[in-house]
Structures are given as structure tokens and as C-alpha cells.
Amino acid sequence: MQFFSGETDGSGTILENDSDGDGVCNESEVEGCMDEIALNYNPGATDDNGSCAYPDIFLGVWIQRM
Numbered sequence: 001m002q003f004f005s006g007e008t009d010g011s012g013t014i015l016e017n018d019s020d021g022d023g024v025c026n027e028s029e030v031e032g033c034m035d036e037i038a039l040n041y042n043p044g045a046t047d048d049n050g051s052c053a054y055p056d057i058f059l060g061v062w063i064q065r066m
Contacts, residue, residue, distance in 0.1 A: 020047065022046060022047075024046045028046070029046050029047050030042070030044050030045050030046050030047065031045060031046075031047045031048075031049040031051075032044070032045030032047075032048075032049060032051065033045065033048065033049070033051050033052035033053070034047075034048040034052075035048075035052045037054075038052035038053055038054055039053045039054060039055060040052065040053045
């Protein structure tokens with residue numbers, strides 16, 4: 001994963017190649033579930049893609065948070 005590659009503004013903020021401003025270059029972004037309590041949590045994800053799944057305790061089926 002590349003952090004802070006590209007031109008910065010002097011404060012560590014990347015001016016290009018980081019379209020979402022999170023300090024991770026676009027080509028190094030990893031989409032996935034970033035909620036640690038979700039069943040499909042991805043500790044390597046840098047962008048939450050809304051795919052987190054949680055068990056429905058009452059129905060016994062998987063649900064997906066939209």
C-alpha cells in the first residue's frame with residue numbers, strides 16, 4: 001500500500017492521485033467491509049463499499065446493510 005505518494009501541499013495532504021483524500025493512493029485502495037463487528041470485516045480495506053453482512057439473530061439468515 002502506498003501512502004502519501006504524489007505531490008503534497010506541505011501538510012501531508014496529497015494534491016493528486018488520492019481522489020477521496022484518505023492518504024491512500026487511488027491505485028492502492030482496497031474496497032471492502034470496514035465495520036469490525038460485521039461477519040465479513042476486511043482489515044485490509046481502505047474504502048467501505050457497503051458490503052458488510054450481519055447475522056439476523058431472530059430469523060437466522062444473513063442480512064446486508066445497504
